Amino acid sequence: MPHTHDSHGDCEHDHEHDHGGSGHHHRHHVPSDRKRLLAALLLTGGFMVVEAAGGWWSGSLALLADAGHMLTDTFALGLAWMAVGVARRPPDRDRTYGYHRFEVLAAFVNGLVLLVVVGGIYYEAALRLFRPEPVAAGEMLVIAFIGLLANIASFALLHGGQHEHEHANLNRRAALLHVAGDLLGSVAAIIAALVILATGWMPIDPLLSLLIGLLILRSTWAVIRESGQVLLEAAPSDMDVAELSSVLQHEVPGVLDVHHVHVWSLTPERPLLTLHLRTSPDCDSERMLAAVKRLLAQRYGITHSAVQIESGACPDDDPEHAGHVHACG
Missing domain, CATH: 1.20.1510.10 (Cation efflux protein transmembrane domain)
Known part of the structure; x- marks a missing residue:
């Protein structure tokens, strides 16, 4: 079964501070x-x-x-x-x-x-x-x-x-x-x-x-x-969605596939992201989620994200579109 993880603390925290890669x-x-x-x-x-x-x-x-x-x-x-x-x-x-x-x-x-x-x-x-x-x-x-x-x-x-x-x-x-x-x-x-x-x-x-x-x-x-x-909720101009997906797949242990990646901005200073991760069945999803959140914040300045972790087929995919990467804008 897929699991959707989102940190509500991110949302509340965002109204007091904006944490990006630069401070x-x-x-x-x-x-x-x-x-x-x-x-x-x-x-x-x-x-x-x-x-x-x-x-x-x-x-x-x-x-x-x-x-x-x-x-x-x-x-x-x-x-x-x-x-x-x-x-x-x-x-x-x-x-x-x-x-x-x-x-x-x-x-x-x-x-x-x-x-x-x-x-x-x-x-x-x-x-x-x-x-x-x-x-x-x-x-x-x-x-x-x-x-x-x-x-x-x-x-x-x-x-x-x-x-x-x-x-x-x-x-x-x-x-x-x-x-x-x-x-x-x-x-x-x-x-x-x-x-x-x-x-x-x-x-x-x-x-x-x-x-x-x-x-x-x-x-x-x-x-x-x-x-x-x-x-228009386009992807930020300095954000390479394909590169972000590749980094997650190669630098976070246990990630087999990254798909349904959507990046947009509430304001130019507040990028938002949702994505799906496919992992092995024995993966520690909590530890993986923490690693993904940390990488997104430190490298891309994204402190508000919703990450869905899946151990099987993505329930949102059509068979002919499985595995494709999408990005707003």
């Missing part, structure tokens, strides 16, 4: 993360209003484009701040894994919103390239410089939190990328203002707006791709 990631930093996100949100939202007014006043598309980006960043930081709080809720009857996936969903939504913003920036830049308009470069330079200071402060807040907790999750990484894009946008606006003051060449403003769009797209694609993979 311990404690959950007590969440209040600090929320404070950093809130401070960055207030800085970004406050200056977004100033920059939008300055862009309208000076006629600078670079400033207006950056203000539009900061508007979405204000939304993004607000969503990230809210997601950190929601993710702290304990599991309930309907959501037995808790609310950790909400942070991944927030990152995915933020990425999609940024795609819309880039489209708007490109549209306005194209109009300005064909119909250049005068820009008050002096006012633009002052506002862009103040914006740079505000963005540096926001970036330092969030980057400090990420450095303090090396394995920052996808939601907080997405928030940091938003602010980094704002910082680069302010630098581009300063350069555009200096070029216009020195040469009077107006096309530099929409051209740098296009550059801002490219920088946003580059970071946005990475966030959308990674969060989308998690939401």
